[in-house]
Amino acid sequence: QKEVEQNSGPLSVPEGAIASLNCTYSDRVSQSFFWYRQYSGKSPELIMSIYSNGDKEDGRFTAQLNKASQYVSLLIRDSQPSDSATYLCAARDQGAQKLVFGQGTRLTINP
Amino acid sequence: DVKVTQSSRYLVKRTGEKVFLECVQDMDHENMFWYRQDPGLGLRLIYFSYDVKMKEKGDIPEGYSVSREKKERFSLILESASTNQTSMYLCASSRVLQPQHFGDGTRLSIL
Numbered sequence: 001q002k003e004v005e006q007n008s009g010p011l012s013v014p015e016g017a018i019a020s021l022n023c024t025y026s027d028r029v030s031q032s033f034f035w036y037r038q039y040s041g042k043s044p045e046l047i048m049s050i051y052s053n054g055d056k057e058d059g060r061f062t063a064q065l066n067k068a069s070q071y072v073s074l075l076i077r078d079s080q081p082s083d084s085a086t087y088l089c090a091a092r093d094q095g096a097q098k099l100v101f102g103q104g105t106r107l108t109i110n111p
Numbered sequence: 112d113v114k115v116t117q118s119s120r121y122l123v124k125r126t127g128e129k130v131f132l133e134c135v136q137d138m139d140h141e142n143m144f145w146y147r148q149d150p151g152l153g154l155r156l157i158y159f160s161y162d163v164k165m166k167e168k169g170d171i172p173e174g175y176s177v178s179r180e181k182k183e184r185f186s187l188i189l190e191s192a193s194t195n196q197t198s199m200y201l202c203a204s205s206r207v208l209q210p211q212h213f214g215d216g217t218r219l220s221i222l
Binding site: 034088 | 142144153154156159161167169201205207208210211212213214215216
């Protein structure tokens with residue numbers, strides 16, 4: 001199993017709906033997780049961090065961490081066309097300062 | 112606001128040339144990273160540094176070297192550029208145990 005895995009998509013969601021992005025991880029990463037958004041041709045931008053089991057909300061974004069099942073999710077409520085991007089899940093490497101990134105999920109919000 | 116500045120947005124070089132990519136951060140971050148990003152391969156870590164004059168190999172260090180003489184500056188060096196090093200290069204920085212912030216990227220073409 002890869003350390004951090006994401007479904008590469010593409011994921012297509014109608015405008016106004018909830019977009020759900022998922023990421024699973026192995027025991028080889030620590031319990032700090034990050035979601036980055038990357039628009040085409042641009043660099044990744046940090047949108048959420050989560051360190052504890054449960055939900056963390058920030059505006060239309062909710063990150064969910066389930067340590068027992070080893071998955072982390074990002075929910076985007078009231079999806080907008082401007083949310084169309086690739087979303088990267090990342091986890092901190094055990095005992096190190098570097099991050100391990102998933103392959104990214106390409107999300108398209110259809111008007 | 113964190114600012115990570117990469118010296119060039121676009122760069123075209125010839126095979127065999129020695130190429131320097133520069134990255135500067137203005138937030139006194141301890142850690143700095145160099146990645147390359149290619150379609151279908153995701154983000155791959157080349158080198159990182161957790162202190163001045165310190166460096167660690169990432170997942171794909173072959174053909175690259177780095178230099179960190181000052182805390183704010185991290186340089187990536189392609190010793191003898193080859194066409195398979197054509198890619199998007201991303202620099203990032205972070206505090207210890209904090210998420211990474213990325214520069215705008217350098218799209219490098221080796222002809």
